[in-house]
Amino acid sequence: MGFLHTWLPYILAGIAVGGQYALIAIGYTMVYGILRLINFAHGDIFMWSGLIMVYLITTLPLWVSIVLVILFAIILGTTIEKIAYRPLRTAPRMSIMISAIGVSYLLQNFALYITGGLTKTYPAIALLQRAVSIGPATTKMVTIITPFLTILLVFLLVMLIQHTKIGMAMRAVSRDFETSSLMGIDINRVITVTFVIGCGLAAIGSVLFFSNYTGINPMSGAMPGLKAFVAAVFGGIGSVPGAVLGAFVIGIAENIVKGTGWTTFSDAFTFVLLIIILMVKPTGLFGEKDIDKV
Amino acid sequence: MKKFTVLSLILLLAMTAFVGCGGSGSDEDTIRIGVFEPASGDNGAGGKQEVLGMQYANSIQPTVEIGDKEYNVELVIVDNESDNSKAVTAAQNLVSKDVSIVLGSYGSGVSIAAADTFSEAGMPAIGVSCTNPQVTADCDEYFRICFLDPFQGTVLANYAYENGMRKAYCLSKLGDDYSVGLVNYFVEAFKNLGGEVVQEQFPDKNSDFTSYVANAKKAGCDVFFSPVSTEAAALIIDQAEAQALGMPILAGDTWDSNVITGAAKGKNVEVVVTTFYQEGGNPEFDKGIKAWMEEDSDAITNNGGNTDLAAVTALGHDAYFVALEAFKAAGSKDPADVLKALPSLKVTGLVCGDVSFNKTGDANKSEAFVKRCDTTTGTWEFVKKQSAN
Amino acid sequence: MKIQLNNKIKAALTTISIALFLILVFVGDNVISSGSSWRMLITVIEKGSIFALVAASMNLLNGFTGLFSLGQAGFMLMGAYTYAIFTIPSASHDAVYQYFGGGIIKWSIVEVLESKIGVVGHYLGLFIPIIFAGILVAIVAYLIGIPVLRLKSDYLAIATLGFAEILRAFFQWNTLGPVTNGSNVLRKYTTYHSAIFPVVIAGICITIILLLLNSTYGRAFKAIRDDEIAAEAMGINLFKHKELSFVISSFFAGISGSLLAMFQSTISATPFTTQMTYEILLIVVIGGIGSISGSIIGAFLFIACSEWWLRGLDSGSWLGISSDLMRSGFRKVIFAIMIMLVVLFYSKGIMGDKEFSWNRFVNWWLTRPQAIKNWPNKLKSKLVSKKKARMAKSDAKARLKQEKADSDYKKASGTPLFTPLPISDQVIVFDKEGK
């Protein structure tokens, strides 16, 4: 009981932030699955979703704003794919990754310009920010809602991947890009859908994340984005359940590290975890080994 | 073909840039004051508020008479991005724009980083709200018009101890000279008084303060001392409310900002800060600057959306007038002459109290204002004047 | 008509231009007063040469060995700290390490040598810590390389990025405070006195990199970049050569870090973030992946744009244009857009993978009048070919539509669209090397 009393707040915080990382990580893992691209701009799409919410809420009602934010993220994501990734699809992999880094740089700097470099306060969503007590710990409602919502969304996503035609096409493309296109699958459509799902989930993640940590500045997306990516690698990049599991592990571990006084290393710890997993099982928890073709 | 376009573009850029830069600088009737402040990054909000004070001062007093000649005063503003590595080039940029004196910065880290640049160029600089002792300690060119962290730390420790707090949780940001320094001086003073402390640091770009608040509760502290940037402050206040922190949050001058009052409004938290200026201390100034801001929507945006005054704005205003006095005393706009005139300068009639410099170039200040946030109205209420003894 | 210069002329041209450049820097540094707007030229040259070095070192890894590594900022950080720690004068220790009782290293290499052998010692004291910083970084890189270099492309990138972040946290660790001053700035250490210093050091280092690349080892690196499997079949030990490239690259990154420390005159771990690595990478891309001369040009352009030429965009008027849009941050937006344009439309960068050559330069210069004259025609033919491509594309689209209709028809008549692939449960899996 004493243990729980001490550690419950950290675990709760870890689960909440883990769920939010999970929603971002799905975007990374799916895009990587299809395009073999670390979409470095994904974290910034997440940040922009938060930023747009700040501007929308001043004139529009909450629910409309949330829907618009999700739409915005989807449009932003697919546009980036069309402009910055699609033309480079046949180029060497390094070029497309550099393009992703360039987009990330642009999104951050544009946010810097729009906000004037100031931190914006995320609008209070009463439902999410209400304080609740669980045993000895007091926390925000969003902490409780996040894991359930995350798991629900992931369940829906897995159903989609498993049982719909587009889901099947996605699996096929992730298996073998070229053969799939020869088989008559519309690759562009699959990629667009992937970005739609990834960015939509990131937008939902941004609502949850920024309701919990209410400051948004141009760099707000960088660290969560990086951690979500690590979560995706941890779980075996390409695997949706793996990414979710990885995200929860990283969220909880990070908070426990902070709780034990190693606060200097709370971010670095994520990377230590990453390097350990890459050394022990380079393909992550759920990833599958494969063979280089000679 | 491609190469040609790129190269000609580059050449064009280079040439025009030279022309563009070379064109300015020989205007006889203008005197330039360099403003070395962050407009982005961690301290962007504070930096902008500080610049507002200077701009307002410039609007009410746009000229200065040196000898018998009247000069127009022009502010040359450069963004140091709250980043120590960008600060050096930003400072060099200012120096190269033929300014006569530099004002700033808001934060200590960038000022320390730029000190050598100013020193090499023989450029006098007046720190506005950079409170870390290292800014002026080894730099003859740097002066400042605010109090110092050892003083502020002691004041805060005294306040805490006098109000029955015995165990303090101190949170600073990694790599931030201001918060690390102030926490250090606070801890020293608080321990001397017989208090007990728990110290922690959070990394750059951190936005999750849940665990730090939980740590403070776990350790059973009486006060949460976190003199960090306003960005982090809003997040800390938020978490304190969410987890029912149950102890007052104590901070230094950076927190004297409408960002904090905005964040704390309607929340069940107690926020106490020490600062340079209390709104209402000089009604004429308050009224003037508010009217000025209301005319300019950009100014309101830069002030964070309303006209609530931050102490740094008042300090910025004062810095501008100190600079004008320095010109008058020097009788010249040559940086070397201004530098010679500064040590013996005495300026009165400022909003944050008279300014004179001691041997290291720091202003002689003996009192700080203690303010508490009224969470129902979202404004600051004056508590007391606190001294170091 | 193509002009071929003989080697003697080329060597002479190179020597003369380097000498002229050094004289320019030296004279400029001493003549241009600090109040002049031309002073920024010297600043840009100083910082530019430091970034040229680190970009060249990154190019050695990314462009010549084909290792996508993103750890450069971490190694620079380490180099900067190593240099700073060993050159803080003993008199300043108490002031610098004010929270750590003056630190535990109470001496400075510069002072020790100066007291022993005078002025020569002072200058020697500047060089030794730089080399030492490079060596220390190289050793750490060697250790990091053992596990990390077994990883491929993206995984390698993310692991090196992770190590850079770990290094940063490590240097900020309070427990190491007596050495690293925790997360506080290090300052007061000895720096160079003339802008020519970083230019010369960076120049020497870049020359060494070029020499290395033109040796048999350089060829082996390029072979690994072009085709790992074929390189291995040619008897090239992949791991040994990757490690070699990684260590050498880190060595120079460490040296550029110590130069950066000298340039900035204060150093703290905070700015050495992933963002900094990205910026170095963008320099490499702008200059051309696989071209050292490209990295040098890229570095000077990047620094000049971000620190000097575009600054006007932030303050309301630039090149005589003024606009309300131009407020704080506008410079960076324009800059980011420029970079994106390079990445998307000039993906080979300024130099592609070619090095600067006098022959090409002279011929390029001589053909300019003709090229300018031909420009309208060229543009026209380009437009025509673009139009053709567009038409071909729409044709292809129509064909695709037809095919789809066919396949729909087939589907309706019972032939499956594609054979479902055997995919294990809910897991999407792929091979590492996607095409």
Add this chain to the structure above:
Amino acid sequence: MDNRQVVLKLSDLTMQFGGVVAVDNLNLLLHKNEILGLIGPNGAGKTTAFNCITGVYEPTNGAVEINGNIVIENYPKGKMKEEYKGRNLGKYTKSQTMLPDKVTKLGVARTFQNIRLFKGMTVLENVLVAMHMNQEETVFGATFRSKKARNEEKAMREEALVLLRKVGLYENKDDISTSLPYGKQRHLEIARALATHPTILLLDEPAAGMNPQESDELMHFIGEIRDKFDLSILMIEHHMQVIMGICEHIYVLNYGGQIADGAPAEIQANPAVIEAYLGGDE
């Protein structure tokens, strides 16, 4: 029986990927100065066998012996133990692998089915890369152009040029390797392999994509280099004309398994081989 010395011996070599047996119990002997053919329909496991010999893959079971020494040996372990479908389980108990560069250093050079030249480099540089492994000078000496490094570099260039002259690429020495016509690229690959000073040469479909005249030339060329460089050659080839023309002995694979081996005439008459080819796609 062949009395020449055995330079390469594959014993029960088996390679299984997941549930697919790509090479099934291959036993093969290559004698000194012999030209050996390895044929079979597409997907028969020929290239996989090459990859096992050169260390690119780790075989699942079996051993590779070079010049009388076992250099690679393996047996099914871990998950593979249950999944293993091949034969001779338990016969091998040692696990010994060798990286491709080490195999090359032992004197086994190879070419690739889908030409793998270093695309950014000139013809001469491609050959020079292959000589790098014999360089004794350290990276330090090479960078700073020590006397030793200069001498080595000079010797390498001379040797490379000799080699290029021998394979008829001297005129193309400064061309970018990938700009060469297809046939010359094949020649360059062989020259590059020769530059590693091999005793055993593995050729993976050297005549692929060549017209009858070119492949005829190639056939003579292979015979020539065998004599000039004192080589033992193992080659995979689809062109029956080439195989039958120069090979002394032929092994036939189908679905990973070895279905026949013998002299060219025997193979041509072998019903199993005819069956495999008619049933296959080649």
